[in-house]
Amino acid sequence: MDVTDLNLWYGEKHALHGVSMKISEHRITALIGPSGCGKSTFLRSLNRMNDLVEGCKITGKVVYQDKNIYDPDVDVTGLRKRIGMVFQKANPFPMSIYDNIAYGPRIHGIKNKAKLDEIVEQSLKDAAIWDEVKDRLKSSALGMSGGQQQRLCIARALAVHPDILLMDESTSALDPISTGKIEELAVKLKENYTVIMVTHNMQQAVRISDDCAFFLLGDLIEFSSTDKMFSKPDDKRTEDYITGRFG
Amino acid sequence: MGTQNEKGVSDTDALKDKRHSRTVENVIHGIFLACGVIVIGFVLAISIYLVVSGIPAIVKIGFGKFIFGTEWASTAADPKFGILPFILSSVYGTCGAVIIGVPIGLFTAVFLAKVASPKAAKVIREAVNLLAGIPSVIYGLVGMIVLVPAIQKMFKLSNGSTLLAAIVVLAIMILPSIINVSDTALQAVPREYEEGSLALGATEIETYFKVDLKAASSGVAAAIVLGIGRAIGEAMAIIMVSGNVANMPGLLKPVRTLSTAIVSEMSYAAYGSLQREALFSVGLVLFVFIMIINVILNMLIKRGSES
Numbered sequence: 001m002d003v004t005d006l007n008l009w010y011g012e013k014h015a016l017h018g019v020s021m022k023i024s025e026h027r028i029t030a031l032i033g034p035s036g037c038g039k040s041t042f043l044r045s046l047n048r049m050n051d052l053v054e055g056c057k058i059t060g061k062v063v064y065q066d067k068n069i070y071d072p073d074v075d076v077t078g079l080r081k082r083i084g085m086v087f088q089k090a091n092p093f094p095m096s097i098y099d100n101i102a103y104g105p106r107i108h109g110i111k112n113k114a115k116l117d118e119i120v121e122q123s124l125k126d127a128a129i130w131d132e133v134k135d136r137l138k139s140s141a142l143g144m145s146g147g148q149q150q151r152l153c154i155a156r157a158l159a160v161h162p163d164i165l166l167m168d169e170s171t172s173a174l175d176p177i178s179t180g181k182i183e184e185l186a187v188k189l190k191e192n193y194t195v196i197m198v199t200h201n202m203q204q205a206v207r208i209s210d211d212c213a214f215f216l217l218g219d220l221i222e223f224s225s226t227d228k229m230f231s232k233p234d235d236k237r238t239e240d241y242i243t244g245r246f247g
Numbered sequence: 248m249g250t251q252n253e254k255g256v257s258d259t260d261a262l263k264d265k266r267h268s269r270t271v272e273n274v275i276h277g278i279f280l281a282c283g284v285i286v287i288g289f290v291l292a293i294s295i296y297l298v299v300s301g302i303p304a305i306v307k308i309g310f311g312k313f314i315f316g317t318e319w320a321s322t323a324a325d326p327k328f329g330i331l332p333f334i335l336s337s338v339y340g341t342c343g344a345v346i347i348g349v350p351i352g353l354f355t356a357v358f359l360a361k362v363a364s365p366k367a368a369k370v371i372r373e374a375v376n377l378l379a380g381i382p383s384v385i386y387g388l389v390g391m392i393v394l395v396p397a398i399q400k401m402f403k404l405s406n407g408s409t410l411l412a413a414i415v416v417l418a419i420m421i422l423p424s425i426i427n428v429s430d431t432a433l434q435a436v437p438r439e440y441e442e443g444s445l446a447l448g449a450t451e452i453e454t455y456f457k458v459d460l461k462a463a464s465s466g467v468a469a470a471i472v473l474g475i476g477r478a479i480g481e482a483m484a485i486i487m488v489s490g491n492v493a494n495m496p497g498l499l500k501p502v503r504t505l506s507t508a509i510v511s512e513m514s515y516a517a518y519g520s521l522q523r524e525a526l527f528s529v530g531l532v533l534f535v536f537i538m539i540i541n542v543i544l545n546m547l548i549k550r551g552s553e554s
Contacts, residue, residue, distance in 0.1 A: 047446065049442065052442070052445065077449065077450055079448075080445065080446055080447065080448040081448030082448075084446065084447070085446035087439060087446075089439060091437070091442065093440055093444070093458055093461070093462070094440075094461065094462050095461065103444070103447065103457070103458075104447040104448065104449075107444075107447060107448065107449045107453055108448065153443070156443070156447065157446070157447065160447055160448060
């Protein structure tokens with residue numbers, strides 16, 4: 001995924017200033033930076049979720065599989081099917097666990113019960129939650145714990161077989177044990193998926209990401225491998241941030 | 248003593264003032280309580296009165312003959328008091344109104360809550376509120392002048408006052424309750440649900456119908472039940488367009504419902520006559536219907552607030 005000179009305005013507010021970044025496949029890319037720096041905004045422009053925001057204007061290119069996703073002829077629903085997203089707050093639908101997972105495949109036309117069963121089981125296994133829920137697939141997803149709900153949402157995103165998984169601070173509302181489980185999961189997922197995650201937690205970025213991008217006030221300050229950024233950052237501001245001098 | 252400026256005295260004054268305001272407080276509390284008790288009193292009085300005055304005729308006529316009797320001839324030499332025609336007319340009329348009114352109302356609510364621009368939504372909501380405020384006699388009047396002749400012409404009937412006319416008028420009358428309650432329920436659906444659905448590649452329309460309506464289902468159900476309650480109790484508009492004949496109902500036949508039966512005969516039913524008593528029993532039956540609908544409504548609302 002290749003981002004070139006991405007600018008984004010919310011009404012009058014210029015929220016992203018000419019961001020360019022090349023995101024590699026089968027790696028975990030972490031987006032870090034203080035609150036309001038544009039990292040979530042950037043993430044949400046990768047699957048065009050910002051289209052839903054009133055008064056949002058975008059220029060620049062996001063090329064994915066040789067195609068600019070902001071071209072007028074792009075099928076946005078098809079794009080979002082291939083670039084899945086997990087949100088900050090777990091948002092399972094008020095339906096059964098099974099129906100939550102089957103929702104995406106059903107939307108995309110799969111009706112065969114056996115096929116759906118298979119997808120549900122595989123997605124829940126991939127999200128490392130199958131053993132916890134296999135006996136209560138028909139009960140409401142809202143009765144699960146926060147960490148389970150978040151893994152369910154990951155399973156739901158995996159059920160439509162995306163190539164890329166965007167995670168928007170997906171562990172920030174969770175306890176350390178649940179966070180650990182989701183981090184483990186993310187590392188496992190990069191074998192088959194490309195993971196791009198926004199995180200507030202720098203230790204988390206160090207623990208699991210391969211590449212790291214530091215945003216500040218709408219600018220991409222530095223983008224490099226995580227090892228390099230946390231040992232020898234190029235920019236003074238990056239160093240100040242990761243050593244905890246601000247943010 | 249209030250005029251004295253000595254410290255100790257003004258302290259007691261302050262205490263006295265407080266005691267005084269507590270009396271006021273108690274009095275107002277008492278008034279509130281009395282208002283509450285009066286309301287409960289009304290409900291109890293109406294219920295008890297209906298049961299007491301409705302039971303005798305049912306006993307005299309016989310429960311089966313009364314409820315399932317297909318013939319109503321209250322002033323004949325050999326009077327018949329079967330109210331099945333009224334019950335079925337009410338039920339058919341209400342069902343018909345629901346079948347027409349619910350889809351229109353739901354689509355309007357989805358449009359208002361999710362699709363329409365704030366400006367358009369504001370105008371439409373105003374219109375819906377206006378519709379809710381129109382007295383039922385006006386609905387009846389317009390139905391009489393516009394709808395009845397139209398039905399008469401369309402189906403080549405001798406008279407257009409039919410169950411069909413009643414259904415159409417009722418369908419329009421229940422729209423505001425269905426739209427308002429579903430609109431509120433749909434607006435309360437968290438934005439996160441919609442984002443979750445869109446991020447999976449669902450279109451906005453798919454999201455409205457498969458996620459929003461599902462999440463708002465208890466509110467939507469409450470809206471429908473509210474509409475049913477309004478339709479089954481309506482008398483004035485129906486009596487003006489339905490022909491008011493005690494037939495077994497048919498879509499293109501004049502009908503008489505539970506509510507219109509009471510309105511149309513009460514004025515000439517002699518005191519102490521079985522006819523008058525039977526009309527009270529009709530009222531009791533209608534009351535039982537409304538009670539059942541209310542219980543269902545309360546259950547739905549309770550279920551909604553739990554989830």
